[in-house]
Amino acid sequence: MMKEEPIADQKQYLRWHLVESVTSALPKAFGDEEFRFTKVLSGAKQPQPRWRRAFAATDGSLGEAFGQLYVDEDFSPAAKARAKALVENLRVAYAERIQSTEWMSAATKAEALKKLNAFVVKIGYPDKWKDYSALKVNRESALNNLFAAAEWSTKDNLSKFGKPVDRTVWGMTPPTVNAYYNASLNEIVFPAGILQPPFYDPKADDAVNYGGIGAVIGHEMTHGFDDQGRKVDSQGNLRDWWTKEDGEKFMAKADVVGKQFDAFTPLDSVHVNGKLTMGENLADLGGLTIAYAAFMKTPQAKAGKLIDGFTPEQRFFLNFAQIWRVNMRPETLRQQVQTDPHSPGQFRTIGPLQNMPEFHKAFSCKEGDKMVRPASNRAKIW
Template sequence: MTIRSRARLAAALALAASGLAATPTLAQTAAPAGINPANIDRAVQPCDNFFQYANGAWLKNNPVPAAESRWGSFNELADRNYATQKAILLELARNASTAPAGSNAQKVGYFYASAMDTMAIEAAGLKYLQPYLSRIAGLKNLGEVQQYIADPRNTSTGWYSFGVGPDEKISTQYAVQFGQGGLGLPDRDYYLKDDGRSKAIRAAYKTYMSSIFQLLGDAPSLAATNADAVLALETKMAQASRSRVDLRDPQKNYNKMPVAQATQDYPNLNLPLVLKNTGLGSAKEVIVGQPEYLAAVNNLLANTPIADERQYLRWHLVSSLTSALPKAYGDASFRFAQALTGAKQQQPRWKRSLQATDRALGEAFGQLYVDKAFSPAAKARAKQMIENLRAAYAERIMATDWMSPATKKEALTKLNAFAVKIGYPDKWKDYSKLKITRQSYLDNLVAARQWASQDNLGHFGKPIDRGEWGMTPPTVNAYYNPPMNEIVFPAGILQPPFYDPKADDAVNYGGIGAVIGHEMTHGFDDQGRQYDAKGNLRDWWTKEDNDKFNAKADMVGKQYDAFSPLDSVHVNGKLTMGENLADLGGLTIAYQAFQKTPEAKANKSIDGFTPNQRFFLGWAQIWRTNMRPEAARQQVLTDPHSPAQFRTNGPLMNMPEFYQAFGCKPTDKMERPTAEQARIW
């Protein structure tokens, strides 16, 4: 099982971007204020392809670096953040031995130092992994497998996901939740599709597994047999898994039942043992996300040969720890990653270690980051812009001609109830029970996972922790969380090019303003709108308003279905529905808020562009991205976000304000007839 919190970070803006092999200081890489005219390709007509117009010169001059699968503004900002973080980590690692014993500074320093100590990792070999391998090798029957899965000290046990999160229909309580999980490939479709690309990925996956099994000591023929067994088992799990589109239906994925019923329905999972061993024995009910998946796992646990189950557990253990094993393991992992993403070389060790430190000790590390990179003044400015956007959203809701007064009233109640988190938590997590040493990176990784598991499970039976964050402070991202009805903006994204205090209002409203509006709109997209002001999964729409919303959303879905980033590859309008609606709503709200600024009212041009033109250029330039074809294919299959060029152009094709700003004509490629434009907010 995989321990996880089920709270949906429904509005994550983009995949976390990773950086280059070397990064200078933050000051040396600061982005220019406002619009960079050098990015523009003036050979392109803005109303034909605004993404290419706004970014074409940048796209030509910034190919994807060898260690990356994509490169864009998110990556550039992440790299500047990495420069600050790297300096912090190097200092902490140097001074960890003299830091106060058990302090956050010592833990972060030891973690990063152990991750960087490749000589110690090579010398240790399988020393620190062997106790976990030996336990798996000793499993002889279903009862022992159940004991292993139910032991919270064992990480990456696969089979299914399990954790504690807010009850989505009683948002004041935590609930125990089970669901699908346990696959090694990024999505079930990689197992099920028969196109050439999917077959090549499966072949690379088998090669990867076989390489790892050989490194563990299996003869080549046995390694291949074990890889086949794992792939066969995971394929059966994939066949029972819901698609990513089906997983977007919160009602369908909420199935509460008494523990007694779940125990009866899935006897081979031995849920009473799982609950007892994880400290959840007092739970009377559980929420099952995908009942048919657990039914399949229930059958597989009883009918899969124990030898094959051992290989499955062995594979998931080792593949989750390759970074803490000798170089040959990491090389095998990267060869498989190349098949998935097209990256040409592995990221430098320091960057991978930094990212691991952020995942393991995010708030201990993040506390030090915000001291250097995020001022109280920046937080205050962000809060003011959020309130400006909230006021503009209220105006847009009241101005809708398709929504009834009753639904408008509920919508305004929800909007006004949005909790706002900016920069970093008001209260930091307590890592006092997490033991980190300088000795073993593998032990540190396992300890951090066990701590995170206990941190999650420990919520059960307590009041909802509304101060908890789902992202760390340096993260270049943002999110909306429906059960908490909150919008969250880490310090990492509140920097250029998204927010720049030196830039004009047009650029900031087109950048971070649209990001803020995006997160707000997630509260009213096809998923978020199903939750009320208190975060409960409750239908507060009239039937007529519901039907009108769905008709408008379907227009957006069909628009994006037609977008194709590669030959024979089309965006999935249903998978990306929530993000596309949030982009359209966010940009609409940000434009409305911008119109209230003195700058917009003065209508004074800068660098030859009017304020409204600069607003849309600000939007387009935050999405500048080059991507490898392999990564683009993976994104379309697995990511609820559309590719960057469609995130840029798609909303604009529904905005007469854009057409007016650039003088678009009906013959231009981006302009759509009024009847085909989706206007929701």
């Protein structure tokens, strides 16, 4: 491309990318024009308020310094300890499910357990914060601050070249409302930002927390065994550790989930793409299954007492539904279905639950109800 495209076009392309990357710090006309473009893709009616954009810019450029303030204010050591205990309870439940799985051979089970037990768990914030002392910012120019932050970040990245892999590094900032599984490091990571309601509340009962953050923890664990994570071993190496027969059985089970999601239509003629969303759908189903198994070991689940008129099982599933509650404009929904490996929130809720006999029992669903898939089409992996 560098040889074939006219130099003038290449310069214009680079100019555009430079301007587009710093629009937030340019005169209002640039921001207005960018929003006009955003409206077409997302259907948004007005830009984000200035304070939100300021927070996002600070998180993007000074994420761990910003994160220290957030953690000091909103994430206690007790909250971290309870979240850590939740993870370990799910790890135990996952091991039991792997051991009792009928379709897996003993050799593959041994490798799966080895990988599960090797998961590195990161919760809340890094043990060692980034040192931003070399980054100079001032009140004279927001644009120059963005350039300085980009330069600092590039140098920070290049400083790692040729050195051993730093396994303490985080791929998200502490205030981020998200979580991730990193296959090459075999780690599951839960920033402080997601460890708040509706996902997690250290003061809430177990049904709420296992149905919320428990399902997210199980989701990230299951990424280690989804259609992509299953190709990586306990040390993060790209290696097929499955027997041929077990791999084929797994993919046959995954195809059932793919067909289920292919049939979902969020609007007009738009269908969810079961292949594109496969890994996330498998993680949602596996995560919810494991979280429920772990919850059933708790004293609350065993006692069976009603709270607000709901059984422990019902409260578990209600909070699972709450974590994916979302409103989206049609334009955003259409874009998500075409480009995002995550299914829309409503199907992240409905899809796994349609496959779960435990949900059907909790809410007295019958064969033939919309939330009950026929047994012959029901997906079950873990």
